Amino acid sequence: MLYRLVGWNCLYCGAPASSGEHVISEALGCRETIRAGVCTNCNNTFGHSFEGKFANGLALFLNFFKIPNGQGVVPSVELRGKIGSEEFRFVVSGDGKAEIHPQPMRNQTTSSGQEKEFRIFHKAHENKIGDALRSRHHGLAWKQLQDTEVKQVIDVQAGFDAKLLFSAETNRTVAKYAFNLLIHQYGYDWVRGRFHSLIDYIKGDASATRVGILWDAKLLKRFPFEPPKHLFVIVCDSKTHTATIFLYLFCLFPFCVIIQEPGILIDSMKNGAVDPYKGRFAPLFLGGSSQMLGQRSLSPFPIPEFKFADLLGRIEIGTVKRAMQAAKNAVLFMDAIYSGRPEMPHICYNCKKILGQLTPVCEYCGESPLPQRAASPNAGQ
Numbered sequence: 001m002l003y004r005l006v007g008w009n010c011l012y013c014g015a016p017a018s019s020g021e022h023v024i025s026e027a028l029g030c031r032e033t034i035r036a037g038v039c040t041n042c043n044n045t046f047g048h049s050f051e052g053k054f055a056n057g058l059a060l061f062l063n064f065f066k067i068p069n070g071q072g073v074v075p076s077v078e079l080r081g082k083i084g085s086e087e088f089r090f091v092v093s094g095d096g097k098a099e100i101h102p103q104p105m106r107n108q109t110t111s112s113g114q115e116k117e118f119r120i121f122h123k124a125h126e127n128k129i130g131d132a133l134r135s136r137h138h139g140l141a142w143k144q145l146q147d148t149e150v151k152q153v154i155d156v157q158a159g160f161d162a163k164l165l166f167s168a169e170t171n172r173t174v175a176k177y178a179f180n181l182l183i184h185q186y187g188y189d190w191v192r193g194r195f196h197s198l199i200d201y202i203k204g205d206a207s208a209t210r211v212g213i214l215w216d217a218k219l220l221k222r223f224p225f226e227p228p229k230h231l232f233v234i235v236c237d238s239k240t241h242t243a244t245i246f247l248y249l250f251c252l253f254p255f256c257v258i259i260q261e262p263g264i265l266i267d268s269m270k271n272g273a274v275d276p277y278k279g280r281f282a283p284l285f286l287g288g289s290s291q292m293l294g295q296r297s298l299s300p301f302p303i304p305e306f307k308f309a310d311l312l313g314r315i316e317i318g319t320v321k322r323a324m325q326a327a328k329n330a331v332l333f334m335d336a337i338y339s340g341r342p343e344m345p346h347i348c349y350n351c352k353k354i355l356g357q358l359t360p361v362c363e364y365c366g367e368s369p370l371p372q373r374a375a376s377p378n379a380g381q
Contacts, residue, residue: 008188010039011179012199018043023180024230025173026070027055027062028249029276037183037191046176046202050169057164061250063092064334065228066352067276082155096352098154158334162327165253166318168204171211175201178211178245178257181232185270194263195243210258212318215325219311220254224284226273226356227251227333227345231284234270235309241265244309250276252330256312269305277353277364 008017017036021043024030038046055062062069063077074094081090081100090100106117164170179198183191201207223231231248241264245257271284316322336344337354346355351365362369 008036010042011037011183011192012042012203013039015039015041021180023184024177024274025051025055027052028058028230029067029228029279030230030274031279032184032274032281034180034183034188036188037180046172050172051176053169054164054173057161057170060158060160061228061252061330061334063094065250065276065354066094066096067228068094077158080157080159082157158331160327160331162320162323165213165323165326166320170213171318172202172204174247174255175209175211175257177247178259181234181245181247181270182243185234186268194261195259197261198257198259208260210256210317212256213322213326214254214256214312214315214317215322215329216311216315219308219315220248222308223248223251225251228276228354230274230276232270232272233284233305233308234268235305236264236266236268237306237309238265238267242309242313244312246308246312250330252333253326256317258313267306271305 009015010017016039018038018040021034021038022030023032023034059075059077062075066074068074076091076093076099078089078091081088086103088100088103090098092098103119104116105119106115108115175198179191179195179202182195197207197209201209201211228250231246231251233244233246235244236242237244241260241262243257243259243261243264245259247255247257249255272281273284274281333344337347346358346369347353348355348362348365348367348369349371350367350369351362353362353364355362355364355369358369360368
């Protein structure tokens, strides 16, 4: 529900602000909202012009992770399949079922009339095709060919366009997420009157704000790898008057937003993670010191925030190369999950959600994450 907040104006256009905007798009599993900061018109405009395009471009991963949108629906995704040398397209629905349309095989005129042959992949399609053809062709004979019911392996090919990760629409979306995080973590009153450069960037105007995808495997190893969680780190440096926001979407796509803001006069650090299956923020520990990091017995995580922000300010972001590296890593991760590599997260057999650790009971559905063996016919006798 959206309603007017007296005394709070839209930070983009000055109109009365409305409540209910999600910090990160609800389509990505975030239920956390900010009370004010944007009016209904600006929110809708941003959603249609660039936020929606970004979320739609991630349909492959939203489907893979089984992340529902605000209506509770996991998006379907179109994939390519191959049986032998024959290629075709099919849809994987939100519940993980493959919806493969019947494939026409033969259409020829014979002495007995016109013959059409189809390959079907679901038994339910048989009657649908027969009824559809009979409605147009009276006297149709529809039957299954003998010895043609077989099990076939489909080679599935999932494509992901890396251009999405460095597009202007994506960068504006990430910049908006960063601004929402600042409002959510520090409050409307602290943000108001500041971050004009970031606002200009979100609106598509000329700006000194830097936004982009990054890829530094050594640096990213310092973070917990818990897909599909979204991690964020905010560092406000009073010496450089800079706000650095790191956003690690799905723990697969790392983005950086760097803003020069003269109004930053006090050092500050914020961090957190959102589980898209639950939709809420939780703390993310990032404390530490250079002395601690120097001890080889410790994990490379955690990392001091100011050192981290300094590193982000000096690495390459927003390039084709970095986007290609991130996209390749994400696709390899999906392949590793399906391959069942032991060091990878697990898929719950019951609810199909990704689990960081394999436990007797899935934390999301409350059932066993492993397939249950069928009971023996002689059990109990």
